[in-house]
Amino acid sequence: MTDNEFISVKSLKSPKGAFILGHLPQFNTYNKHQVLERWVEESGELFKIHFVGKEFVVSANPDFNNKVLRMRPDTFKRFSKIDEVLKEMGVDGVFNAEGDVWKRQRKPIADALSVKNVKAFYPIILDKTETILEKFKRYSENETVVDVQKEFMAFTIDITTEIAFGHKLDTINNKSNGFQKHLEVIFPMINSRVTAPFPIWRYFKKEKDKTLDRSLKSIEKVIYEFIDDAKNRIEENPKLKEEPSNFLEALLVENKDVKFTDKEIYGNVFTMLLAGEDTTSNSLSWAVFYLAQHQEIVAEVRDEAKVVYGAKDVPSTYEDIESLKFANAIAQEAMRLKPTTPQLYLESKEDVVVNNVSIPKGTSIILQNKVAQTEEGNFSNANAFEPERWMASECPMHKKHSPNVMRAFGGGARYCPGMHLAKSEMIVLISTLCKHFDFKLEVKPEEIRERFEFTMYPENLKVTLMPAR
Numbered sequence: 001m002t003d004n005e006f007i008s009v010k011s012l013k014s015p016k017g018a019f020i021l022g023h024l025p026q027f028n029t030y031n032k033h034q035v036l037e038r039w040v041e042e043s044g045e046l047f048k049i050h051f052v053g054k055e056f057v058v059s060a061n062p063d064f065n066n067k068v069l070r071m072r073p074d075t076f077k078r079f080s081k082i083d084e085v086l087k088e089m090g091v092d093g094v095f096n097a098e099g100d101v102w103k104r105q106r107k108p109i110a111d112a113l114s115v116k117n118v119k120a121f122y123p124i125i126l127d128k129t130e131t132i133l134e135k136f137k138r139y140s141e142n143e144t145v146v147d148v149q150k151e152f153m154a155f156t157i158d159i160t161t162e163i164a165f166g167h168k169l170d171t172i173n174n175k176s177n178g179f180q181k182h183l184e185v186i187f188p189m190i191n192s193r194v195t196a197p198f199p200i201w202r203y204f205k206k207e208k209d210k211t212l213d214r215s216l217k218s219i220e221k222v223i224y225e226f227i228d229d230a231k232n233r234i235e236e237n238p239k240l241k242e243e244p245s246n247f248l249e250a251l252l253v254e255n256k257d258v259k260f261t262d263k264e265i266y267g268n269v270f271t272m273l274l275a276g277e278d279t280t281s282n283s284l285s286w287a288v289f290y291l292a293q294h295q296e297i298v299a300e301v302r303d304e305a306k307v308v309y310g311a312k313d314v315p316s317t318y319e320d321i322e323s324l325k326f327a328n329a330i331a332q333e334a335m336r337l338k339p340t341t342p343q344l345y346l347e348s349k350e351d352v353v354v355n356n357v358s359i360p361k362g363t364s365i366i367l368q369n370k371v372a373q374t375e376e377g378n379f380s381n382a383n384a385f386e387p388e389r390w391m392a393s394e395c396p397m398h399k400k401h402s403p404n405v406m407r408a409f410g411g412g413a414r415y416c417p418g419m420h421l422a423k424s425e426m427i428v429l430i431s432t433l434c435k436h437f438d439f440k441l442e443v444k445p446e447e448i449r450e451r452f453e454f455t456m457y458p459e460n461l462k463v464t465l466m467p468a469r
């Protein structure tokens, strides 16, 4: 193939933008992911945009996106501005690490979140499920209007901190001194800083920057409590040096292969907290958004729960999860229609050709992954919530079903290491809640907006819970 056969970035078309600011004014909004989707409709699967001269290639082509994701860590990395913004906040961990540092950090994270470990830690997931169930029963008795996204976030924080750091928090019962509130401040600020054309906060701090600083300080205090506690446990029980019982202990224990610096340990505890909570709680919230509009589907999940764990309140063994196929289908379908990470931001580390597009070193790329997940060519009746499509009993001959275009957890060597934990949390909670309750939306579905703040969540989702009949 000669140079002339390649498509250059320069020759890609562009949606309509402003003269100097380019596409920034349109993108600077609460739903930038939907703006990207509109641009895909307008300009096709591959195009370019610019923010005050800074150019981005946008791809919504699943094959192109898959190739780019798989060319990591060598040829593509995360968008460097993400690293800059995260590091400035002290979040210097596996999500933004590159090269050898990333390889070194990825291993203990992947080990800690392996299928084997999620299985071993299942009693923790169960304990938190029982705790939130008791809380939801009280809500149901009192007919309280529930902000489920916040409740699910507490659920995921408590699970991550106990599984990964060996620390019990009880955020579900609001016993963590505002820790959740401080964590909630972080993602919106990462989002606004990553897309800011100029780092104004370094010269002039607005109120939101000062709030961020205060939250970072409070989070730092809690993270050091986790670290000090883990150090004490290791001191008291030297056996843990040989066999650390969780992720944080594994980072703290020196072994012949690696020694993590204090900064790496702190950064990775912070990373785990951030990566594990919003993503999972948002996905659970979207599942409830749909379930509340489909009582007949809630009844099916309930029937499955009755068969799998009978008279018990919760699925008491890890093996139960594998049998909860319909609850799993709900989770998959919610993530297909409402992926909480609809786009990923990357950058090329060298000159490279992907398909026939010639991409120079340093090119920023946005991989738009959602459009393919809701396209008729990939899924029949693509915009409808139809969890049965994920059941093996569905006849594949009559319907389009392309699970290979799903990128809710990313792809390639840097795919989400928390996938198995997240799916387990989702299946158990969806099944348990449907077993005990019917959901009623307290706002019209059209008043529940998709909002993007580094992850995408349902703004204004409020439900009441009625005891299952």
Ligand code: HEM
Pocket: 069, 094, 095, 096, 106, 109, 113, 160, 271, 272, 275, 276, 277, 279, 280, 283, 340, 341, 344, 407, 408, 409, 410, 411, 412, 413, 414, 415, 416, 417, 418, 419, 421, 422, 423
């Ligand atoms: C439904 C829930 C979740 C979703 C949708 C999700 C999604 C993602 C996505 C899209 C990525 C980027 C992948 C890529 O670049 O290819 C990612 C990375 C990551 N996720 Fe998750 N995630 C979820 C839950 C979790 C949980 C529960 C944890 C841990 C407690 C976790 C830890 C991480 C980490 C550490 C990374 C960085 C991996 C790396 O760069 O090597 N995630 N996640």
